[in-house]
Amino acid sequence: MRKFNNILVTGGAGFIGSNFIRYVFEKTDFKGRIINMDSLTYAGNPASLEDVAARYTERYVFEHADIRDKEAVERIFDEYDIDSVCHLAAESHVDRSIVSPDDFIQTNIVGTFNLLQAAKERDDRITLFHHVSTDEVYGSLGDTGFFTETTPYMPHSPYSASKASSDHLVRAYHDTYGLPITISNCSNNYGPYQFPEKLIPLIILNALEGKPLPVYGEGINVRDWLYVEDHCSAIWTVMKEAKASETYVVGGRCELRNIDVVKRIAALVDEFAGPLPSGAPRESLITFVKDRPGHDHRYAIDCTRLENDFSWTQTETAESGFAKTVKWYLDNNEWVKSVRTGEYRQWIEKNYEKR
Ligand code: NAD
Numbered sequence: 001m002r003k004f005n006n007i008l009v010t011g012g013a014g015f016i017g018s019n020f021i022r023y024v025f026e027k028t029d030f031k032g033r034i035i036n037m038d039s040l041t042y043a044g045n046p047a048s049l050e051d052v053a054a055r056y057t058e059r060y061v062f063e064h065a066d067i068r069d070k071e072a073v074e075r076i077f078d079e080y081d082i083d084s085v086c087h088l089a090a091e092s093h094v095d096r097s098i099v100s101p102d103d104f105i106q107t108n109i110v111g112t113f114n115l116l117q118a119a120k121e122r123d124d125r126i127t128l129f130h131h132v133s134t135d136e137v138y139g140s141l142g143d144t145g146f147f148t149e150t151t152p153y154m155p156h157s158p159y160s161a162s163k164a165s166s167d168h169l170v171r172a173y174h175d176t177y178g179l180p181i182t183i184s185n186c187s188n189n190y191g192p193y194q195f196p197e198k199l200i201p202l203i204i205l206n207a208l209e210g211k212p213l214p215v216y217g218e219g220i221n222v223r224d225w226l227y228v229e230d231h232c233s234a235i236w237t238v239m240k241e242a243k244a245s246e247t248y249v250v251g252g253r254c255e256l257r258n259i260d261v262v263k264r265i266a267a268l269v270d271e272f273a274g275p276l277p278s279g280a281p282r283e284s285l286i287t288f289v290k291d292r293p294g295h296d297h298r299y300a301i302d303c304t305r306l307e308n309d310f311s312w313t314q315t316e317t318a319e320s321g322f323a324k325t326v327k328w329y330l331d332n333n334e335w336v337k338s339v340r341t342g343e344y345r346q347w348i349e350k351n352y353e354k355r
């Protein structure tokens, strides 16, 4: 089992990063410090970690800094005596990558390169560099079969191509320089603090507000849904226990067509918030819209290796996880409102100076 003292988490103000930091402090035996390096793009929100910042004043540090900035990266490695990295910072939304791929190349590829270089130059004290990646690097499946650790890379979107590129760089730093690395490639996550541009939170909030529920194409594309805390436990397990150089795929064993996800979420919003003022079920808000260009048909993960090597397993099913998530968005009106109205950006500008 690896031991860490000062973990650099990049992208910790985002959806998975904020859940991961909370998970490590609250659900593991980690006794050290976490340094959260995040440039606070539209997807980063320090309010997602207000509770953690208040409770772990000695062990949680926030650094408002950009992984594209080499000097900032190096300063942070040295100032906090970083011995391990969990790298999540990325531009993460496929639709944005189609419209404007530039930041995806700079952050996901060049930013990852900056972190790897800094780690390599300090390899006498680096225990592990873990890269959080996606199953989208493997491309698209037909109606059968699964992605595994040996599936060849075949990314289609600028997002998945940039993540594939960063995976290759991370492996190259192991194979060439001996940097101790691990990689996890995960399926679609959902849960608290997800920015409402991704399918599930977008549908929850639009359903609540009585707005159209946009479904791309015919809604027959399939995703494998994983509750975010189950992803966090998988990342931590790999970081602690996997051999250096290893990759693990992580999935929910929960394949659903988009149209079925949207119908289930709409029904849960009806159940918890009551029907629309007209009395109609929220499913009636479903609107089929133009398909995403290059839309991958199906993602599905066979995570047998992770389950067998470490007895890791998912704790949530779609039934329990979707219900928990809908309740969270209903119960956290302040977070939702500030994200929905854009108020969180003004708050960040007032309170967070970039270093
Ligand atoms: P997110 O978009 O919610 O968060 C990304 C975070 O990175 C934000 O806080 C943002 O401010 C920060 N960031 C972006 N550019 C940065 C830069 N240049 N410097 C410093 N910080 C920067 O993303 P997420 O959904 O939490 O995803 C986290 C990681 O997990 C990503 O690497 C993504 O590729 C991967 N992943 C996500 C999913 C998913 O379903 N969300 C699935 C598999 C893998």
Ligand code: TYD
Pocket: 094, 095, 188, 197, 198, 199, 200, 202, 214, 215, 216, 221, 222, 223, 258, 292
């Ligand atoms: P998304 O949450 O963007 O994740 P990803 O593209 O990384 O899988 O989308 C999940 C699926 O839902 C994907 O097949 C695209 C589809 N989708 C819609 O049908 N409507 C929407 O408004 C969004 C955002 C996504």
